[in-house]
Amino acid sequence: MITIDNLTLGYGEKKVIESVSFAVEKGEIFGIVGPNGSGKTTLLKAISGGQDVREGFIEINQRSLASYHSKELAQIMAVLPQQSETAFTYAVWDVVALGRYPYQKGWLQGLTAEDKDIIHKALIQTGTEPFKDKPLQALSGGERQRVLLARALAQEPEILLLDEPTNHLDVSYQMSLMNSLKQWSRDRNLTVIAVLHDLNMASLYCDRVLLLDEGQTIALNEPRHVMKTDHLTHVYKTPLECGEHPSVPSPLITFVPEQNHETNLSPIDQLTIDRNEKWIKVTSPTRWKALSSAVLGAGFSWHNTFVNRHVHKDYQCDDVGEEFKHFLEAHHVSATDVLGMMTAAMLEDGTILRSNEKDMNLLVMVTAGTSNAVDAARAHEHPAFVQQIGTINTWVFIEGKLPESAYVQALMTVTEAKAKAMHDEEIMDASTQTIATGTSTDSVMIAATQEGTKFPYAGTITPIGKVVAKLVYDATREAIVRNKRRRGV
Numbered sequence: 001m002i003t004i005d006n007l008t009l010g011y012g013e014k015k016v017i018e019s020v021s022f023a024v025e026k027g028e029i030f031g032i033v034g035p036n037g038s039g040k041t042t043l044l045k046a047i048s049g050g051q052d053v054r055e056g057f058i059e060i061n062q063r064s065l066a067s068y069h070s071k072e073l074a075q076i077m078a079v080l081p082q083q084s085e086t087a088f089t090y091a092v093w094d095v096v097a098l099g100r101y102p103y104q105k106g107w108l109q110g111l112t113a114e115d116k117d118i119i120h121k122a123l124i125q126t127g128t129e130p131f132k133d134k135p136l137q138a139l140s141g142g143e144r145q146r147v148l149l150a151r152a153l154a155q156e157p158e159i160l161l162l163d164e165p166t167n168h169l170d171v172s173y174q175m176s177l178m179n180s181l182k183q184w185s186r187d188r189n190l191t192v193i194a195v196l197h198d199l200n201m202a203s204l205y206c207d208r209v210l211l212l213d214e215g216q217t218i219a220l221n222e223p224r225h226v227m228k229t230d231h232l233t234h235v236y237k238t239p240l241e242c243g244e245h246p247s248v249p250s251p252l253i254t255f256v257p258e259q260n261h262e263t264n265l266s267p268i269d270q271l272t273i274d275r276n277e278k279w280i281k282v283t284s285p286t287r288w289k290a291l292s293s294a295v296l297g298a299g300f301s302w303h304n305t306f307v308n309r310h311v312h313k314d315y316q317c318d319d320v321g322e323e324f325k326h327f328l329e330a331h332h333v334s335a336t337d338v339l340g341m342m343t344a345a346m347l348e349d350g351t352i353l354r355s356n357e358k359d360m361n362l363l364v365m366v367t368a369g370t371s372n373a374v375d376a377a378r379a380h381e382h383p384a385f386v387q388q389i390g391t392i393n394t395w396v397f398i399e400g401k402l403p404e405s406a407y408v409q410a411l412m413t414v415t416e417a418k419a420k421a422m423h424d425e426e427i428m429d430a431s432t433q434t435i436a437t438g439t440s441t442d443s444v445m446i447a448a449t450q451e452g453t454k455f456p457y458a459g460t461i462t463p464i465g466k467v468v469a470k471l472v473y474d475a476t477r478e479a480i481v482r483n484k485r486r487r488g489v
């Protein structure tokens with residue numbers, strides 16, 4: 001549909017776009033992203049025919065752009081520019097009606113019933129119908145932006161060029177605009193080329209993205225290939241990270257603010273451990289990124305308070321999460337800060353071990369009740385699942401920066417070390433009379449500061465994995481031994 005070949009554009013002596021080539025298919029949503037001054041608007045202007053081409057060419061439907069008469073071009077292409085025109089004193093309806101101009105045969109010809117119907121539909125589609133009689137100047141920036149979009153739609157274009165269309169729009173209208181573009185591209189085969197500053201909008205809605213820097217193509221591909229941490233950090237010169245969107249298969253770009261630390265103490269030295277018969281509560285002045293199977297705060301989340309709460313072995317509750325929150329409130333602890341686990345094991349038997357080898361600052365806490373011990377290999381022989389609280393809870397605090405993959409590896413390391421401790425302490429599965437590998441309700445947490453030394457891997461044989469495995473193995477055995485002693489085993 002649109003072919004750009006080896007395009008070079010500029011102002012005076014200055015080259016602003018250099019040897020850029022790409023093709024946009026019919027029905028595609030094509031995003032142009034890049035830092036301020038990288039040439040996005042100039043490129044879009046050239047595609048709309050408003051910028052002289054210095055080298056290369058632009059074709060639309062296999063015809064040179066330069067060969068189109070302006071009215072002919074306006075019948076296939078509509079433009080929503082970056083700056084919304086505020087000079088208009090027209091009423092909204094009249095502004096949208098201007099979109100029908102390319103179809104009028106002469107100055108004196110009025111609008112047909114079909115034109116009016118199209119204008120009405122464009123007003124409805126953009127939510128601007130309620131203020132169709134107001135002057136454009138009386139509208140907010142976002143409302144005006146939507147009116148200009150309605151005018152572009154009234155042109156019934158095959159191609160829509162948008163320069164930062166979500167500027168001025170609140171989140172709900174941004175989403176609604178982008179959802180509409182997606183729908184029009186599907187239903188009417190509308191081709192969209194949009195300059196976007198919001199990298200997440202580009203990643204959520206564009207079929208392909210062109211990343212420009214200083215007029216040159218840095219990347220051109222589907223968002224998941226373009227939105228890479230190294231590409232974007234290099235181009236935007238700002239710390240950011242590309243992760244996964246939690247609900248759709250698109251990259252999620254997050255920005256990392258500068259951190260100011262007022263103390264030289266290590267994060268583990270700053271942990272406060274409150275330990276009594278009711279709980280082991282660890283609090284931190286800073287938040288840790290945790291991966292856990294906890295009752296409160298499961299999955300990946302950031303916390304500054306970690307509670308391992310003691311409950312009676314007969315504890316039963318329909319909504320454990322809610323009951324836990326009430327418990328915390330009653331103790332003046334904010335539940336939103338807390339990663340919370342439960343255990344019927346006696347907390348004074350819990351073991352806390354620390355390693356502070358050079359660049360390996362870790363703390364491990366294990367509480368162990370083994371009355372629900374299960375041999376995973378024979379678990380299928382057990383009767384139906386019964387939720388009981390005799391459990392091994394394991395916490396690992398790591399000073400360092402781990403990718404999410406390393407969290408998962410650390411989780412495996414913890415599980416293997418725990419299973420070996422169970423084996424070496426000869427903890428039996430009461431049902432199968434074989435050596436157990438864990439208990440039926442074990443819970444685990446890996447928490448890291450996400451600052452300092454990078455640990456890309458955390459499997460058993462990696463530098464950090466070796467320390468995790470040793471501490472978890474030793475702490476689990478010690479907690480089991482204390483538990484056995486208490487029970488007189």
Ligand SMILES: Nc1ncnc2c1ncn2[C@@H]1O[C@H](COP(=O)(O)OP(=O)(O)OP(=O)(O)O)[C@@H](O)[C@H]1O
Binds near residue numbers: 034035042
């Ligand atoms: N009319 C003009 N005359 C001279 N130079 C211009 C003109 N318009 C833009 N430029 C320059 O061309 C370069 C690219 O500008 P352009 O507006 O295309 O960038 P952009 O990527 O759209 O930037 P932004 O994100 O800030 O909108 C900039 O250095 C800008 O100063």
